[in-house]
Amino acid sequence: MVVSEETQLAEVLKQNVIKGDVKATESCVNKLLEMGLSARKIFDIISTGVLHMGEQLSNKEAFLPELVVTIDAFKKGLALIETKLKSEPKAGKPLRIVIGTVEGDIHNIGKNLVKTMLEVSGHDVYDLGVDIPADVFAAKAQEFDADIVGMSALVSPGLMSLRKTVERVRQVRGDRTNFIIGGYATSPALAEELNIMYAKDAIDAVNKIHDFVNRGGA
Amino acid sequence: MSEFTKDEMSTFDRVSATLKGEPTDRICIGWLGRKETGLGLPQVTVADVVRDKNGILLYKGIKALTEKFKPDIITVTTYTTVEAVAIGTKDKYFKDQLPAPVEYVIKSPEDLDRVHIPDPRVDGDLPCIYNALRKVVRDFGNYAPISAGTVGPFSVAARIRGLWDISFDIMRRPWFVHDLLKFATDACINIIEGWQSAGATGFTSGAGSETVLSPEHFRQFCVPYERQYLQSAKKMGFLSYSRHICSGPSADLVVDDMTRFGLDEMPTLVWGYYKDAATMAQKKKLFAEFSPCVAVGGTFRASDQLAYWSPSEIEAEVNRLLETCYPGGKYVHVADCCIPPATPLENIEAFVISAKKYRPK
Ligand code: B12
Ligand SMILES: [Zn+2]
Numbered sequence: 106m107v108v109s110e111e112t113q114l115a116e117v118l119k120q121n122v123i124k125g126d127v128k129a130t131e132s133c134v135n136k137l138l139e140m141g142l143s144a145r146k147i148f149d150i151i152s153t154g155v156l157h158m159g160e161q162l163s164n165k166e167a168f169l170p171e172l173v174v175t176i177d178a179f180k181k182g183l184a185l186i187e188t189k190l191k192s193e194p195k196a197g198k199p200l201r202i203v204i205g206t207v208e209g210d211i212h213n214i215g216k217n218l219v220k221t222m223l224e225v226s227g228h229d230v231y232d233l234g235v236d237i238p239a240d241v242f243a244a245k246a247q248e249f250d251a252d253i254v255g256m257s258a259l260v261s262p263g264l265m266s267l268r269k270t271v272e273r274v275r276q277v278r279g280d281r282t283n284f285i286i287g288g289y290a291t292s293p294a295l296a297e298e299l300n301i302m303y304a305k306d307a308i309d310a311v312n313k314i315h316d317f318v319n320r321g322g323a
Numbered sequence: 324m325s326e327f328t329k330d331e332m333s334t335f336d337r338v339s340a341t342l343k344g345e346p347t348d349r350i351c352i353g354w355l356g357r358k359e360t361g362l363g364l365p366q367v368t369v370a371d372v373v374r375d376k377n378g379i380l381l382y383k384g385i386k387a388l389t390e391k392f393k394p395d396i397i398t399v400t401t402y403t404t405v406e407a408v409a410i411g412t413k414d415k416y417f418k419d420q421l422p423a424p425v426e427y428v429i430k431s432p433e434d435l436d437r438v439h440i441p442d443p444r445v446d447g448d449l450p451c452i453y454n455a456l457r458k459v460v461r462d463f464g465n466y467a468p469i470s471a472g473t474v475g476p477f478s479v480a481a482r483i484r485g486l487w488d489i490s491f492d493i494m495r496r497p498w499f500v501h502d503l504l505k506f507a508t509d510a511c512i513n514i515i516e517g518w519q520s521a522g523a524t525g526f527t528s529g530a531g532s533e534t535v536l537s538p539e540h541f542r543q544f545c546v547p548y549e550r551q552y553l554q555s556a557k558k559m560g561f562l563s564y565s566r567h568i569c570s571g572p573s574a575d576l577v578v579d580d581m582t583r584f585g586l587d588e589m590p591t592l593v594w595g596y597y598k599d600a601a602t603m604a605q606k607k608k609l610f611a612e613f614s615p616c617v618a619v620g621g622t623f624r625a626s627d628q629l630a631y632w633s634p635s636e637i638e639a640e641v642n643r644l645l646e647t648c649y650p651g652g653k654y655v656h657v658a659d660c661c662i663p664p665a666t667p668l669e670n671i672e673a674f675v676i677s678a679k680k681y682r683p684k
Contacts (some may be wrong), residue, residue, distance in 0.1 A: 125494060162572070165572065165573065165575075165576065167537070168535060168536055168537040168540070168572060168573055169486070169487075169490045169535040169536070169572070170490040170491070170493040170494050170536065170537070170540060171494070171537070172490075173487060173490040173491045173494065174491065174494040174495065177491065209417045209418075209420065211415070211423040211424070211425060213487075214486060214487060214535070217487070236415075260420065260626070261626050261627055261630060261631070261663065262417070262418075262419060262420055262663070262665075289570070290626070290627075
């Protein structure tokens with residue numbers, strides 16, 4: 106079987122993103138652009154690199170430092186195709202996801218990783234940051250017409266704020282907005298009680314949202 | 324299997340026998356962390372306690388808890404960013420929670436030239452600990468071993484730089500991480516020198532940031548500096564070492580690396596997150612291969628089980644835990660991490676009393 110130069114380069118690009126090698130990533134992206142590959146295809150390649158690292162994180166084969174440089178390489182690669190990407194049509198209809206860490210909680214590492222994994226899966230993600238009050242979640246969900254609100258909660262006192270957020274968003278959005286939660290203080294049981302989704306890690310979040318779309322959500 | 328002795332022991336003898344795995348009169352109770360709000364000081368907020376440079380509220384809280392529950396080890400601490408805040412990191416206070424960092428002081432390698440090693444008597448909220456410690460030693464120094472410490476070199480470095488950024492530096496400019504760690508190690512050593520002059524005999528270390536690293540990075544960036552911290556503490560004359568393992572993605576993997584710190588340097592307690600009771604019992608055996616004087620403790624989850632369960636649920640869970648972890652001694656009864664300041668006192672009571680009453684089946 107003959108492997109085309111393009112396929113070979115795509116694999117090299119993916120590996121460079123995985124390694125977090127910015128220079129090599131940029132050079133591959135530029136070459137693929139010169140070869141006429143669409144920005145969308147390049148986006149998909151660099152995204153698989155990030156998702157691969159998400160799997161590794163889930164299996165405890167990679168940890169935060171390895172992920173941080175992968176994300177950096179991804180972002181640098183993305184910067185080279187961003188303008189072109191915006192002018193190309195997306196494959197499916199992306200979900201609009203508003204994500205943040207609940208009020209009283211400043212942990213942002215897990216949330217940041219989930220945000221990136223959802224972005225590389227093609228969704229439009231609006232990151233509100235940390236220590237976000239329920240009313241702000243609700244207002245932003247309304248402003249962005251969010252399909253999903255994602256909440257990170259690592260400290261237990263934050264769960265009060267998580268519950269309040271579900272309540273407020275439901276008041277404003279009815280059932281137009283669904284929820285996904287994650288972080289140390291959350292649990293599948295809490296998600297079940299609130300009738301929302303739970304993800305144990307970033308890859309799980311990608312899969313749960315994928316299933317949600319397949320079930321006809323949003 | 325060690326048995327209980329009939330004679331009542333002093334706390335010092337109980338702690339010493341526990342570490343060696345010798346018979347004790349009852350289970351050794353470790354420190355109880357809920358001192359930030361203090362017993363009987365319901366109107367007092369966490370911020371009131373930890374910012375009070377005289378350490379009076381912290382002292383009162385520890386005194387009240389010690390008199391009520393009579394633990395065998397007393398630790399004088401406040402919050403886990405206190406060292407970084409004394410160096411210049413900005414924090415934020417939340418109701419009924421420990422303060423959290425919101426802006427990190429080291430934004431570039433040049434910033435490292437602008438910060439100074441904190442003086443525990445003067446800088447940030449450290450004087451609160453220093454002054455409370457002196458009073459606690461005055462009142463309880465003859466009653467129980469008293470310790471104080473820091474979150475350890477790696478966690479201090481992560482809390483002055485930020486966890487995301489230090490993770491990036493580990494991969495891209497490890498030299499900078501080593502510079503940060505050298506500074507953080509000096510800071511930790513200087514701080515515990517202060518604690519020692521205030522009368523602490525044990526020193527503590529360990530917090531969450533290091534359990535987001537791979538075991539390789541843990542060995543590279545955590546172990547050598549922890550060794551230096553431990554060796555300096557030994558030279559200063561500290562008598563015991565208490566090492567925390569915080570839950571985090573690699574906690575299960577790096578727990579075995581605690582042996583690389585040098586558990587035989589001095590009597591050691593390795594406490595905190597263990598996946599379950601059976602794992603803690605198994606690690607107890609592992610650590611004992613490295614030192615004759617080492618104990619484990621933890622597993623019981625402070626932030627949900629201790630904070631939110633009912634006293635009877637807590638009692639049942641303590642008994643379950645002890646069935647697995649007590650045999651062979653070398654077990655100190657502590658929760659897995661910081662006890663949330665708002666934890667009901669009845670819950671702490673159930674946690675302590677059930678262990679004090681415990682007898683193996
Ligand atoms: C690093 C850390 C810190 C750092 C945070 C740095 C930062 N910029 O975020 C610092 C030192 C600042 C810190 C501070 C505190 N912390 Co802290 N911290 C941790 C630690 C060790 C690791 C968290 C982490 O980053 N993990 C790495 C990432 C990759 O994993 P993750 O967060 O779990 O995220 C993954 C999944 O959970 C999921 N996920 C996460 N968020 C979301 C969101 C959505 C929408 C979805 C779908 C999925 C998802 O996907 C992520 C990626 O795979 C945890 C221990 C733990 N087991 O979580 C304690 C922990 C969370 N901290 C704790 C505490 C108590 C505190 C403090 C209050 C006091 C203290 N101990 O210092 C303060 C202040 C907190 C506050 N008010 O916000 C407790 C919380 C207990 C509780 N339930 O109440 C923990 C659990 C430690 C413990 N065992 O007690 N902490
Ligand atoms: Zn901890």
